[in-house]
Amino acid sequence: MAFQALFLGDSVVWGQGLTDAEKFSSQVVAWINQYHPAQNAYKTVVAHSGAVIGVGATVQKPAVDGEVPDAYPTILQQCSQTPGNPNDVNLVVVNGGINDIGVQYIFNPLTDQQELADTIKRFCHDDLVTVLLQVAAKFANPNTSILVTGYYPVLSTQSDPLKIPALLPLFGVSIAALPFPNDPIAKIVSNSLLFWQQSKAAMSQAVADVNQQLGVNRLEFVAPGISEANSAFAPTPWVFAVNANLSPQDDVIATRQAACILDEPDPLQREFCFRASAGHPNRWGAQAFFNALYPVLQRRYGF
Numbered sequence: 001m002a003f004q005a006l007f008l009g010d011s012v013v014w015g016q017g018l019t020d021a022e023k024f025s026s027q028v029v030a031w032i033n034q035y036h037p038a039q040n041a042y043k044t045v046v047a048h049s050g051a052v053i054g055v056g057a058t059v060q061k062p063a064v065d066g067e068v069p070d071a072y073p074t075i076l077q078q079c080s081q082t083p084g085n086p087n088d089v090n091l092v093v094v095n096g097g098i099n100d101i102g103v104q105y106i107f108n109p110l111t112d113q114q115e116l117a118d119t120i121k122r123f124c125h126d127d128l129v130t131v132l133l134q135v136a137a138k139f140a141n142p143n144t145s146i147l148v149t150g151y152y153p154v155l156s157t158q159s160d161p162l163k164i165p166a167l168l169p170l171f172g173v174s175i176a177a178l179p180f181p182n183d184p185i186a187k188i189v190s191n192s193l194l195f196w197q198q199s200k201a202a203m204s205q206a207v208a209d210v211n212q213q214l215g216v217n218r219l220e221f222v223a224p225g226i227s228e229a230n231s232a233f234a235p236t237p238w239v240f241a242v243n244a245n246l247s248p249q250d251d252v253i254a255t256r257q258a259a260c261i262l263d264e265p266d267p268l269q270r271e272f273c274f275r276a277s278a279g280h281p282n283r284w285g286a287q288a289f290f291n292a293l294y295p296v297l298q299r300r301y302g303f
Helices: 024-035 075-081 113-138 164-171 184-214 253-263 267-274 283-301
Strands: 004-008 042-045 089-094 145-149 219-222
Touching (some): 004 024, 004 075, 024 042, 024 089, 089 113, 113 145, 145 283, 184 219, 219 283, 253 267
Parallel strands (some): 004 042, 004 089, 089 145, 145 219
């Protein structure tokens, strides 16, 4: 009997910019097989870069390479289109919400923080509840655990403010052209921290609310141990940024570039695609996700 781990969601669950061995999805399976080889664990990854939750979305598009940002298939579609017998899935790991909000919106210094908070609640709680109820209904085996992974501070008060402007154009933000507040960098950092903190609260509450509806604690929220000191441009970065010459920092640059050329027809978006690892967990960040996940797996499965 094999142990199947299914990974749904966006670029964080996909493992943007990482080799397959570095992704936390691979680390989970490798850990199970190393210490519990009788489980014969394997993974199915349908998460991909750019995925939105997609409540109300009607567009149907085939999946492209996971490194290429694309809203489709949405996370709801990922769930509904997952092949195979749902009862054979032992573990589901899922996230979602940041792409529905929009990283450009989060990092825009003109974004009103009350509106941002309301938007976080809408997508990281309300729409996430919709996803989680669908996941729980499809993978209805009571022994199937559903783990919801949270986000992290992409930028923080420990990020070097002189380096942050190099990252912003990759998220469609320019601080040169418009009359932004006196200190736009400080506002961007504040927005980043607000998203991190309030998405954590919203996602955790979504998990609690779904468990309450189900009448059983099948779901669990897992926050990665990534702190402000581990943000991009921080002293101990566990998040990819860009180099001084705007080149990406990850290890799959060549293969992603080929995929971007193949799957992204827009020349400007293709340039962003080339650098799509920026803002995502690097190998140490992926390790932090795994480190947060494996105690939960030990407790839930007796590993």
